[in-house]
Amino acid sequence: MCYSNKMNKKHNIINSFGLKVPSILLPKNEFLQKWPVIACDQFTQDRDYWERAKTIADGAPSTLNLIFPEVFLNDADTHSYDASQRIADIHSTMNRYLQSGVFAQPKQGFIYIERDTPYQKKRRGLVAAIDLEQYDWHPETRPLIRCTEDTVPERLPPRMDIRRGAPLELPHVLLLIDDGMDSDGIDTDETDSLLAGIGERVKNTEPVYSTPLMMDSGHVTGWFLDMENESESNLSFIADKLDKLYRRSSTRYDKTASAGGEPFLFAVGDGNHSLAAAKGIWEEYKIKSRAENREYLSHPCRYALVEIENIYDPAIQFEPIHRLVFDIGFDETVSLLSKLPDFSCRSVNNMEELSKAVSDCRFCGQPLVGNRLGIISQNRYALIETSAAGIATACLQPLLDKYAEANPNLIDYIHDEAELFRLSAGGQMAASERLAAGILLPPVKKSGLFETVARLGPLPRKSFSMGHSSEKRFYLECRELKP
Numbered sequence: 001m002c003y004s005n006k007m008n009k010k011h012n013i014i015n016s017f018g019l020k021v022p023s024i025l026l027p028k029n030e031f032l033q034k035w036p037v038i039a040c041d042q043f044t045q046d047r048d049y050w051e052r053a054k055t056i057a058d059g060a061p062s063t064l065n066l067i068f069p070e071v072f073l074n075d076a077d078t079h080s081y082d083a084s085q086r087i088a089d090i091h092s093t094m095n096r097y098l099q100s101g102v103f104a105q106p107k108q109g110f111i112y113i114e115r116d117t118p119y120q121k122k123r124r125g126l127v128a129a130i131d132l133e134q135y136d137w138h139p140e141t142r143p144l145i146r147c148t149e150d151t152v153p154e155r156l157p158p159r160m161d162i163r164r165g166a167p168l169e170l171p172h173v174l175l176l177i178d179d180g181m182d183s184d185g186i187d188t189d190e191t192d193s194l195l196a197g198i199g200e201r202v203k204n205t206e207p208v209y210s211t212p213l214m215m216d217s218g219h220v221t222g223w224f225l226d227m228e229n230e231s232e233s234n235l236s237f238i239a240d241k242l243d244k245l246y247r248r249s250s251t252r253y254d255k256t257a258s259a260g261g262e263p264f265l266f267a268v269g270d271g272n273h274s275l276a277a278a279k280g281i282w283e284e285y286k287i288k289s290r291a292e293n294r295e296y297l298s299h300p301c302r303y304a305l306v307e308i309e310n311i312y313d314p315a316i317q318f319e320p321i322h323r324l325v326f327d328i329g330f331d332e333t334v335s336l337l338s339k340l341p342d343f344s345c346r347s348v349n350n351m352e353e354l355s356k357a358v359s360d361c362r363f364c365g366q367p368l369v370g371n372r373l374g375i376i377s378q379n380r381y382a383l384i385e386t387s388a389a390g391i392a393t394a395c396l397q398p399l400l401d402k403y404a405e406a407n408p409n410l411i412d413y414i415h416d417e418a419e420l421f422r423l424s425a426g427g428q429m430a431a432s433e434r435l436a437a438g439i440l441l442p443p444v445k446k447s448g449l450f451e452t453v454a455r456l457g458p459l460p461r462k463s464f465s466m467g468h469s470s471e472k473r474f475y476l477e478c479r480e481l482k483p
Contacts, residue, residue: 010235010236010239011227011235013239013242013243014235014238014239014242015131017144017242017243017246017265018130018131018134018135018144018145018265018266019128019129019130019131019242020128020129020130020131020303021108021109021110021128021129021227021235022108022109022110022127022128022129022303022305022479023106023107023108023479023480024106024107024108024109024111024127024224024305024477024478024479025103025104025106025168025477025478025479025480026103026104026107026208026209026476026477026478027061027102027103027104028101028102028103028104029104029209031060031061031102032209032211033211033212034056034057034060034061034062034214035060035061035062035063035211035476036063036211036213036214036220036474036475036476037053037057037062037063037064037067037214037474037475038053038213038214038217038469038470038472038473038474038475039172039270039271039472039473039474039475040067040068040069040070040172041070041172041271041273041274042415042469042472043069043071043469044070044071044412044413044414045071045324045412045414045419045423046071046419047071049071049215050069050071050072052215053214053215056214056215057214061097061102063170063474063475063476065090065093066090066093066094066097066168066170066475066478067090067162067170067475068083068086068087068090068158068162072086073158083158083161084161087161087162090162090166091165091166091167094166094167094168095167097168098167098168098480103478106480107208107224107226108226108227109224109225109226109227109234110126110127110128110224110225110227110234110238111126111127111208111222111223111224111225111477112124112125112126112127112195112198112199112202112222112223112225113125113126113127113220113221113222113223113307114199114220114221115218115219115220115221115315116218116219116220117217117218117315117467117468117470117471118216118217118218118468118470118471119317119467119468119470119471120314120315120316120317120467120471121315122315123309123313123315123316123471124195124196124198124199124309124310124313124315125174125195125307125308125309126194126195126198126238126307126308126309127171127222127305127306127307127308127477128305128306128308129303129304129305129306129479130145130175130266130303130304130306131302131303132278132279132282132302132303132304133302135268135275135279136279137151137272137275137276137279137458138151139457139458140457142264142454144263144264144265144266145175145265145266145267145268146264146266146267146268146453146458147267147268147272147275147276147458148176148267148268148269148272148449148453148458148459148463148464149268149272149458149459149460149461149462149463149464150458150459150460150461151272151273151276151458151461152273152408152461154408155273156273156276156277156280159273159274159276159277160277160280160281162277163277163278163281163481164281164284166481167480167481167482168478168479168480168481169278169304169305169478169479169481170305170475170476170477170478171271171304171305171306171307171473171475171477171479172270172271172274172472172473172474172475173268173270173271173274173275173304173305173306173307173473174268174269174270174271174306174307174308174309174466174473175266175267175268175269175306175307175308175309176266176267176268176269176308176309176310176311176449176450177194177245177265177266177267177308177309177310177311178245178249178252178267178310178311178312178450179192179193179194179195179245179310179311179312180192180193180310180312192310192312192313193241193244194238194241194242194245194310195308195309195310195313197237197241198225198234198237198238201234201237202223202225205223206223207221207222207223208222208223208224209221209222209476210222213474215470216470217470217471217474218470218471220474220476222476222477225238242265245265246263246265247263249263249264249265250263252450252451253450253451253454253455264450264453264454266308267311267449267450267453269309269311269466270465270466270472270473271306271473272461275304275306278301278304279304281301282301282302285299285301285302299483300479300480300481300482300483301481303479305477305478305479307473309466311446311449311450312446316446316466316467317446317466317467318443318444318445318446318464318465318466318467319415319416319443319444319464319465319466319467319468320392320441320442320443320444320463320464320465321413321414321415321441321462321463321464321465322413322414322415322417322420322438322439322440322441323396323400323411323412323413323414323438323439323441324411324412324413324414324420324423324424324436324437324438324439325400325403325404325410325411325436325437325438325439326409326410326411326412326434326435326436327410327434327435327436328377328403328410328435328436328437329377329378329435329437330375330377330378330380330382330437332437333375333377333437333439334375334382334384336399336400336403337373337375337384337396337399337439339399340384340386340388340395340396340399341386341387341388341395342370342385342386342387342388343384343385343386344384344385344386345382345383345384345385346382346383347380347381347382347383348374348381348382348383349381350381351376351381351421351425353381354374354376354381354382354383354440355374355417355440357372357374357383358372358373358374358383358440358441358442359442359443360372369387369389370385370386370387370388370389371385371386371388371389371390371392371395371442372384372385372386372442373386373392373396373439373440373441373442374438374439374440375437375438375439375440376420376421376424376425376437376438376439376440377424377425377436377437377438378437379425391444391459391460391463391464392441392442393441393459393460393461393462393463394459394460396439396441396460397460397461413462414438415465415468415469415472416468416469417440419469420438420440421438423436423438424436424437424438425438444463444464446464
């Protein structure tokens with residue numbers, strides 16, 4: 001078989017797994033240090049973070065000018081703020097960056113990443129494009145690429161507005177693969193075979209970028225993996241490893257085939273709503289193209305740029321996403337949670353005592369049956385216990401949804417324990433003098449996630465976070481969305 005035919009075969013294998021080799025845009029080296037900015041859905045109650053980011057990036061090309069931080073989304077409700085104008089400015093800046101020499105020449109290939117964070121070292125990832133035809137966020141579906149948490153349709157329109165008509169995309173979506181361990185322990189054959197294997201292949205080569213990340217968020221290094229020319233070995237290696245994971249996924253979980261679905265290869269670990277918005281824009285484009293009798297299957301918006309990570313990478317730690325509830329005080333929050341099964345409540349003295357009690361998975365020396373939650377408001381603290389087992393959001397979120405059914409903005413989702421205590425301990429949001437209560441959630445285990453999602457579908461929304469806020473993905477790579 002000639003070289004080009006072998007290359008085409010490997011590309012076809014990659015495509016069958018829902019991936020496409022993308023054409024990636026990176027900023028020129030002189031712009032790199034101020035270019036990366038953290039995911040837009042972080043620090044949603046901390047405007048100061050984003051103001052500091054603006055100061056750091058001021059005067060330089062930066063992804064900060066290409067995103068809409070969610071802390072500002074609610075400002076669209078005020079008369080002094082025009083969200084549509086901000087989106088227009090984002091699109092205009094994207095075009096300007098494309099035309100003014102900010103980017104180096106595009107490269108066709110994947111990018112292998114190693115990220116150091118303030119908490120972990122050498123978290124591995126692979127930037128690739130996924131085929132949105134092989135992804136669906138609806139809970140009743142069982143596609144190759146699945147969401148891990150419920151998607152809220154009402155949260156999609158502003159995200160779709162940003163992507164609709166945008167000439168560029170920037171990824172903060174993290175896809176997980178299940179490469180090496182299951183609920184019974186570690187597989188002895190080829191544990192962490194894909195990403196660790198790529199790391200070995202590039203360790204003696206020059207990275208395409210290496211830069212610190214703003215506000216003490218660590219460091220990221222990327223190596224370009226050429227998929228053309230003389231680099232058939234890279235393509236073959238990735239295709240073969242994915243093929244093994246694909247075949248194993250057919251029988252690894254609780255018989256996903258019995259649910260009428262495809263094997264389960266990728267799970268959306270972060271960025272569920274951003275990927276769902278990309279899917280929505282692709283569906284819009286398909287409908288319009290069919291009506292106009294135009295070819296559309298090869299259009300760039302069929303794909304979305306993501307970073308693939310191994311759920312069992314030791315540098316990936318799952319963290320709970322805590323709840324901040326507005327317009328409610330300590331006693332009202334206790335009353336709200338009293339509807340939990342076998343509810344009990346006792347006061348504790350301070351934040352440290354509450355944190356330790358919620359994190360302790362044992363009770364009287366035995367494994368805890370059920371869940372523990374914490375309440376923080378008006379300088380008071382309480383430990384809640386319930387017999388409801390499983391992930392804590394399964395029993396908690398329905399109560400919060402009922403409380404906030406007329407106004408979903410009454411609930412916010414906070415990634416770090418220290419931030420939750422900061423926002424809720426006094427009971428008043430400092431910026432607005434608004435009454436608020438924090439609900440502290442217990443630790444989350446990452447083992448068994450794929451099997452749970454395969455059997456039961458998505459978890460309740462915002463059930464877990466892949467690390468602390470400062471560990472979230474920073475925007476860096478770009479891809480054009482126009483042909």
